[in-house]
Amino acid sequence: MRGTQTELRRLHVRGSLGRARRHGKTTGEREANVIGYCLGGTLLACALAYLAAKKDMRVKCPTFFTAMIDFQEPGELGVFVDEPSLKNIEKKMRERGGYLEGSEMASTFNMMRANDMIWSFVINNYLLGKDPFPFDLLYWNSDSTRMPAKMHTFYLRNMYINNLLVKPGGIELGGQSIDLNKIKTPACFISAIEDHIAPWKSTYMGAKALPVPVNFILGGSGHIAGIVNPPAANKYHYRTNDKLPSGADDWLASTQKYEGSWWPAWSKWVAGYAGDKVAARIPGKGKLKVLEDAPGSYAKFRLDAQAAASPAHTPAKDK
Secondary structure, eight states, X not given: OHHHHHHHHHIIIIIIHHHHHHHHHHHSOSOEEEEEETHHHHHHHHHHHHHHHTTOOOEEEEEEESOOSOOSSOGGGGGGOSHHHHHHHHHHHHHHTSEEOHHHHHHHHHHTTHIXXXXXXXXXXXXXXXXXXXXXXXXXXXXOOOEEHHHHHHHIIIIIITOOTTSTXXXXXXXXXXXXXXXXXXXXXXXXXXXXXXXXXXXXXXXXXXXXXXXXEEESSOTTTTTSOOGGGOOSEEEEOSOOOSSXXXXXXXXXXXXXXXXXXXXXXXXXXXXXXXXXXXXXXXXXXXXXXXXXXHHHOOHHHHHHHSOOOOOOOOO
């Protein structure tokens, strides 16, 4: 457990909090409005509680995109997450060298929507010989991410199985007990009504877990298309409610429905926690220098090319 806690501390200190420090160093601004998407939202909640315990108020307001904080009802994904399954995943990650292959997580998500994500391709592309329909979001979705073994184990066991994040002191990061009740910054939750990865009623429970004013917005479509929905497309719809009753169904029953994207409504809300607009900053003009041209070598990095050039992994030993 100590090694796992260390891994999560690194994720926060070098990851979430490290990026916040670099943001301040680059822009000269101490405060920031922060967005966490999916697992990033869970990490954002952890970071907010960590900062609150340190009396560090650098986050002016957080926004959670299709993010779960309370895992009491994880939805269909809960079928794949229990202690025996996790032990099997841990074994496979050790044998591989300390990580979960991104394609395995993608396969899990695909099985949750097998008709759309598996059998439609078998029928149309394999049996009927049709060319795959070009769809930008699915192209993005196919770029899966590997998960570090210790971080992934900690996340599944402590969040999905034991639901410890909503329990004061349930988890500890970097020697700091995590208590969501210490968070003081108003928040916004953007969820999607057809989301099968972070069900909106589960994200609503997370919104209720924070002891602060929360603006909960429910958009149309699913986990990706519901968020990547620019106003110009004029697609889907969204719902809002000035109140946040105890139950998700009660919230839905008294919502106001609007056509189109939720982005303008969120932009209006977040503007209340932002300063005046400034001219776009020029990369390299601040205290940090430019590393390379956009989009960055990491965006062009291919794992298959690395695998061809690297020796086989040696299984990691338990510590």
